[in-house]
Amino acid sequence: MDVNKNKGDGYTPTECKKFILPVRDVIDIVGGKWRLPIIIALSFKIQRFKELERQIEGITPRMLSKELKELEVNGLVNREVFGTMPVSVQYCLTDYGKSLDKVIETMRDWGLAHRSKIINE
The missing domain is CATH 1.10.10.10 (Winged helix-like DNA-binding domain superfamily/Winged helix DNA-binding domain)
Structure with missing residues (x-):
């Protein structure tokens, strides 16, 4: 998935959430000061x-x-x-x-x- 595509290129909110979830997991594990x-x-x-x-x-x-x-x-x-x-x-x-x-x-x-x-x- 190319995260640099514009909003109008056909991504659904579900696809966006699927991309965000693993990134949030990484932040939860290694995030913080x-x-x-x-x-x-x-x-x-x-x-x-x-x-x-x-x-x-x-x-x-x-x-x-x-x-x-x-x-x-x-x-x-x-x-x-x-x-x-x-x-x-x-x-x-x-x-x-x-x-x-x-x-x-x-x-x-x-x-x-x-x-x-x-x-x-």
Whole structure:
């Protein structure tokens, strides 16, 4: 489906809703202020909680914990607990989480182009 077609090209409201629904699903899963930065940080390497907290400026430990749990529930992040003293936990992207790489890359490219457009106007 070409989303760039004009209204008069024969799309029905039902077809439009079918296009919107999966996009809303993506926004529900990766939307918000913190989830994409967490996913991006984990796309570079496996990290412990404190490493993530330091890398993502402005996030509180409580919010980081909440968002990691939500990403884990959605199958994007894996949490591994080690029986060391003290207990150590590390997080990594699942293969499913890594499937967002192209989407994030496209968003980054668009963001760079947009930033350039706005600055140069």
